[in-house]
Amino acid sequence: MTRARLRSWWRPAPRLPRHQRDDGGEPLVRTGLRGFLALERRDVVAVVALVVVSLFLRFASPILPDFLSGSGGVNISGIGAATSNNSPPPECTDVPVGPPGKDSTGTVVTHTDVKRCGFIFDEIYFPVDAARDLRQPAESYFDPEPPLAKLLMAPPIATMGFTTWSWRVSTAIFGSLLVGVVYLLALRLRRDRWFAGLAALFVSLDGLAFVEARTGVIDIIAIFFVALFYYLFLLHWQARTRRQWRATLYLMALVAGLAFAAKLTALAPLVVAAALIVARGISPWLAGLVPAVRRIAGPRRHEVSMWRAAAGRVALVHYTLAILIGGAIFCASFSRYLTIPHTDVYRFTACEPGTTGLTGTADAIQVPTMKIGSATLPNPVQAIADISDVMAAGLQYHEQECHSHPYASRWYTWPIVYHPVLFYYVQTNAVLPDNPTVSSITDMGNPAVWWLSIPALLALVWRLSRGPPWWRLLVGLVGPASLATMIITFHAAQKPDTVSVRVSPGALFTAAFVGIILFAALITVSAVVSRRFVPAFIVLGYLTSWMLWVIGNERRVLFFYHALGMLIFAALAFAYVLAGLRNTVVQVRGRRISLAPVTWAATLAVVAGFIFFYPVWTAVPMPDTDHQMRLWVDAW
Template identity: 25%
Template structure:
C-alpha cells in the first residue's frame, strides 16, 4: 500500500507536462515589446487608411446602399427608401437632407455592419469621411489583433507583427477599409472571435493541466470553464449580424474547438478523452457559440423590432415589452425573403468572379473609375479605386497554404489546422452557389485575409526555426543547417518577401487610393486584361 502513491503520482506529472507541450509556443520577447511593436504596425496601417479618406468626394460602388441605409438606421431605426438623387444630397446637405422616399426599404443583409457605419455618420455627418470612418477604424484595429494573434501562434513578436504588416499592405484589405461596405466588419468580428478562441485554448489547457496534477476529475477528466468562449460567441453573433457568411465560421470554429478539447484530454491521458470533450466541453461550447451568438444577432435588429414601420414589420404591440415576442414571426418571414433573394441572385455583373478565381486575383472589382481633367497635366489621366489584393502577398499565401496542408497531414500541427480551417470556411462554401451562377465578387474573400497572412508567417517561422530548443516530444528530426545559419537564411528570406510586398503595394497604391495619374501609368498597373 505504501508504494501505490508514488506509482500514481509520476504518470500524473507526465500527463500534465505533455499537455503543456501542446500549448502555443512560448514568447521569447518581453511583454512590453509585445505591445510596442504591434502598436507601431497598427499606427502605420492607420495612417494608410485614414490619409485622404474622404477622397473621392463621391459615393463609391455599394456605398450607395450602405451609406443611405446606415443613415436611415439613425433616423428611423430601420432601413428606409431614399430619393434617386440621394447620393448628391447626402454629400452636399448632410444628414438633415430631405432624401427619404416612400416607406421602408427591403435589405439584403442584417443591420450590424450598417449600425457600425452609422456611428461614423453620427460623429462626422453623412459625408464620405463620415461613412468611411468606422471601416477605416475597424480595418486598423484588425491589424493590431492580427499582430497579437500571430504572436500567440508563433511565439514571436516579430512574426506576429509580420502578419499584421501583410494585412496592412494588402490592397483588398486597404480598399475595403476605406469604403463603406460590410466585408471589413465581417473580417474584424471573425478575427476577434478567432483571437478569443486562441486565448481560451491556452488558458483552458493550463487549467486542465493544473487539475490533472491535483488528481481532480473522474473517467471523463476534470471540468474546465471556457470563459473566453463567451466573447467569442458575441463576436461570431456580430459577424453573422453583418453578413450571414459568419455562419460558415461559426460552424468551422465550433468543430475546431471540439477537436482542440479532444486533443487536450487525450494529451492529458484521461481515461475517456472523447466522451469528456463532448460532455464536459462540447455541450457548453455549443451554448456559448450558437445560442449566445443568436441572441446577439437578434439584438442588432432592435430598431426593427421595437419601432413600427420597418419592412414587413406588421402590427406593433402597444406594450414595448411584448414587441420582441410578437415580432418574431414577422422577422422569420423577413429572413425567408432575404434568403430567397440571395438564393436567386444571378444577375450578371461586369465585375463578378468565381471562388476559384479569387486566390489568383483573376477578376478584381473597380469600385470607382473616372478620367478627370482637374489635377491632370497630360492629355489623359485616370483616377481609380481597384478592389484587388496585393499580388505578391496573395500568390505567396497560395504557396504557404499548400505547405500548411502538408504540415497538417504530416504533423497534425494544430496551428496549421486552425489557419486552414479559417481560410477554407471563407472560401469553400462559395463553391455551392457558384454552381448555380450566383453573382459574387472578389471582396467576398476579405474575411480570409488574416488567415492568409498567418499562413505566410507560420511558414516563414518554420523556415527560420525556433529561437530556443523545442521540447523533446515536439522535436522534428535532424536539421540540414546549423540553427544559427538557418535563422539567418530564414530571416533574410522573410525580410526580402516583406520588402517585395511593400514595393508591390506602393506600386499599386495610386489605383487603390484614387490618385490622379497619367493614363499610361494607370495602364502599366493593370497587369492583365481581366483587371479592367
Template identity: 25%
Template sequence: MPGPEPVPGDRARGWIVTAFVTALAAITRFTMLNYPTDAKTPVFDEKHYAPQGWQVLTGGWIEDNPGYGLVVHPPVGKQMIAIGEALFGYTAWGWRFSAAAAGVVLVLLVVRIVRRLTRSTMLGAVAGLLLVVDGVTFVSSRLGMLDIFQAVFVVAAFGCLIVDRDDVRARMAKVHAQGRVLDSVWGPRFGVRWWRFGAGILLGLAVGTKWSGLYFIAFFGLMSVAFDLATRRAYRVQRPWVGTALRDIGPALYALVLVPLGVYLSTYWAWFASETGVYRHAVGSRIGHDGMFSFVPDALRSLWYYSASVLEFHSGLTNSAGNQHPWESKPWTWPMGLRPMLYYFADGERISGCDAEQCVKAVMLVGTPALWWVSLPVLGWGLWQLLVRRDWRWAAVLTGYGAGILPWFASLDRQMYYFYAVPMAPFLVMGVALVLGDILGSPHASTERRTTGLLVVCLYVGLVVANFVWLWPILTALPITPEHWNDQLWLPSWR
C-alpha cells in the first residue's frame, strides 16, 4: 500500500531559495518597465487595455465608453491593470505594474509547484530560473495585456489541485492506518476539500480574464477526478470506479464548475450595478421581456445577450472571412515558437543609441529557443513516462500543457496569435524541470551518476540563460544596429 508522500523537509531553505529566485524575477520584470512606449502612449494591444483599465478606475469599475465598441473580454484583466494605474496614474508604469507583479508571482508559483511535484528544492529553483529567462512570460510580464493574468490564475489553480491531491492521499493513508478503507465497497468520502475549492475560485478568475480559461476548467476537472480514482485504486477499494462516480464527481462539479461560474458572474459586479455598462439593459432595448426565459432576471438575460454578442464577434475573426494579420500564428507553431509576435518596432533617424548611423528598436514575443526548442523531445519523454511508467506528475503537467494548446486545434480558421500560448509556457517549464530531474538522477544513485547529471543540468540551464541574454535587446527594445537585428532573427518564420 502506498503511504503519504512527504514533502521536502528543508522548509526554511525552500523559502529562502524561493525568495531568491522570485527576487531575480522582480529585477528582470520591473527594470525599465516604462520602456518602450509609443511617444508615451501604449504599444500594440496595450492600446485597448490601458485605456479600458483607466476607465474602469475612473468610471465606476466598468467600461462604458462607446468609443471602444463592444468590449470583447471579461473585466478581471482590466481591473488588474486599473490597480497599477491607481498607483502610478495613466503612465507606462501604471498600465504595466500589475502585469509585472503577476509575472513575479508566476515565477514564485512555479518554484513551489515544481518543488512539490519533484520533492526537490533544487529542481524547484531550476524551474523558477528557467521561467525567469523565458522570453514569452518575460515580455508578457512587461506589457499591459491580459494573458499574464490568466496564466497566474491558471497556474495557481493547478498548484491548488496538486496540494489537494497530496491532501487526499494523506487522508486516505490515515483511513487505511485505522483499517477503515474497506468499510464501504466504494471507499471513504474525502470530506471538505478547501484546496480544490480555492482552485475553483482561481479558475473563475481565469475565465473572468479570458474565456479560454474554460478549457482549463474542463481539463483540470478531469484531472482532479482522475486523481481521486487513482487514489481509490491505489488503496484497493473494491469498486473504485463506482466510488469515484458516486462520491467524487459531484463535489468536483461543485468545486470546479459551479464555483467558477459563481466567481465569473461576480466579476461583473460593477456591470450589474451600473446603468451605462455595455448592453446592461439589453432586455427591453434589444430583446423583449417575454419569451421562454422570461423567468430569468433581466440583468442575467442582458449579460447573456452581451456574451452572445462577444461570442459572435470572436467567431467572426476567421481567415476565411478575410481577417488576416501579418503576425498571426497557428497552434502547431506554438510548441517551438516558430511564429513569434512583433509587438513594437522603430527605426529611422529618430532612433539612436547603438553607436551606428542607423538603429533599430523592437519588442518581440519569442520563446527562448534553448527552452522552447526542446519542447517536442520533452513532450515525447513525458508521454513515455506517463504511459509506460504511470508517472502521475507527467499526467498533471501534460494536462496543463494540453489545456493551453489542444482546444485551439478545433478552430484553425480563426485568427490566432502566439500570445495565446502564454498560459501553457509555465507547464513547458515544469516539463523541462521533470526531465532535468531524471537527468540528475535519484538521490540514491552513485556519486559519479549524480555528478554527471548535475553537470548536464548546469550546462543546460547556463545555455538557456545565455540564450536569454542574447535575446535581451529584442525583448526590451534596446537600440541595436540593423545587422544585429537580423542576427537575432534565427528563422525565416521570425521575419
C-alpha cells in the first residue's frame, strides 16, 4: 500500500519569509505612508505593466486577423464592433455634442436617432445620455441609474466627437485600471506576489471584464470603484495608528460616494465592510459572552486591541461623518443633472408581462434654485429632494419592469456562465452560403476562471471553517444546504416557457435565504476572531455580490453582466488556491513531488481560454462552424 503525506496547501512553506505567510493579511505596525502601503518598486512596476497590457488589449483588439494573415498590420480602427469591419459609419462622426447643437449645415441634431451610430447593446442609452449632458441648450432625459459613469464618459466625447471611439475610451481606461486595483487588493490580503499577479491576470483575461471594458456601458466603471473601495477597506482594517485609521476611513467614504454615484451595486461592499467592522468592534464582548467563540479564536486579540485603540472613543462620530461625506459625494454627482429641467421623471406603478410598456406617469422637476433678495442661488434642500425623487423613480422602474428578454438569465446560473448576453451579431453570406461568415460579441466569461473558481471557493469554505468539529460541520452545512434549497425552490417556481417573468419562490426560499444570512454571519465571525481572514473575506465578498441580486429582484430581468462584482472574488479564490498549490509538496514512497506544475497548468488554461474565445469577444469574422465551436454555453 502506498503511503503518502500531503502538506496542506493552506499552510505556509517552512522556509517562506514571515511577511509572506498566510497570517490573515495583517501587517505589523509600519510608520509613514510608504511603510503603511508596503509597496515596493517591483509592485509599482507590476501594476503599471498589468494596466498597460490590459489597456493595449482593450484598445487594439481585434488584432487576431491581421496577425494570422501575415500582413504585418494590427487592426486598431476601433475598440468595439460598430460594424462588421469594426469601424463606425461615417455619418455617426458628424453628430455634434455641446453648443450649438447643430450640424455643419445648421440643422438641429438630436441623439434620438440611435440606429445609425454603431451602438451595441445598451450603448443606445449611456453614451447618448453622456452626450446630452454636454448639449447646449440642455436636453431632458430619464435615466434610472446614477449619473457619474455618464459624466466620466463625457470628456472624451466632448474632445473627440460622438464616435464609437470616444464613448468607449472611459470604459477601456477604467476596465484596465481595475486590473491594477485587483493586484493591489490581493497583495493587501497576502504578501504573495504570485497570488496578486494571478488574480489580476485572471481579471484581465476574463471575457466579461474584457467585453464590458470595450463597450460604452456603465458596469465596469462602477466595479472599478467597488474594487478600489475594497482596497481602501483593507487599509482601514489594517490601520494601526489613529492617523492611519482616520485617513483610510475618509478615503473609504469618498470612494463609496463615487461608487454609489456610478451604480447602486456599491451596496455589496458597504454591507461587507459594515459587517466586518461591527463584528470586530463587538468581538471582545462576543468572545467573553459566548464560550464557543473563544474555542475558534486564534491569537489575534492584540490586533483587535490595536485597531480599537487607533479608532479611539469617538469612532462612531467619525463613521457618522464618513457616511455624510459619502452621501455628499453621491449628491454632488447630480450637479449637471440638476441644472437641466426634466419633464420625464417617470413614476412606474405596474407592469403586465406581454405588454409594450410600463404603466405610470411622468413628473417634472425644475432646476432647484431659491431667491435671496435679487440673487438666485442653488437650493440644497430642494436639490436633495429632487435627487431622492429621481432615485425613487429609478428604483420603481427596476421594481416594476417585468418584460422578457432573450438574453436574460437567472441568478443561480451565473457561476457556470450558463446564458451570457449576445451584444452584437452580424452574419454575411460568403463563398459558401451554408457556412456564412459570422462576427459576434458575447460577454461570456472565461470558463477556466469561472468554472475552476467554484471548487476553489468550496476549498476556501473548508479552509475558513477550520476549528472544532462542531464549527466545521456548522459552517460547512449551513451555506451549501441553504444555497441548494434556494436554487431548487426558485427553479421550481419559475415558468417553464421563459426565464424573464416574475417568480414567487415561496416561504421555503425565504427561509433558505435566512440560512445564507446566517452563513454570512458565521463567515464574518471567522474572519474577525480566527486566523482565517483571507478565505473568509473572499467567500463573503463573492456571496454578497451574488446575493445582492436575489431578494427583491424576482420581479425584474437580470443579465449575466450583473455578476461582474462576483468576478473579482472568483479570481481571488482561484488565485489563492493556485498560489497555495505552488508551495505544496506530496511525498509518495519517499519521493517529493511538487504541485507547482498544477499552478502553471491552470494559468495556461486561462490564457488558452482567452485566446480560444477571443474571436467571440471582439467580433472577429470567422466561418459559422468555427463560431459554433466557441459557443460552450447557451449564448442564444
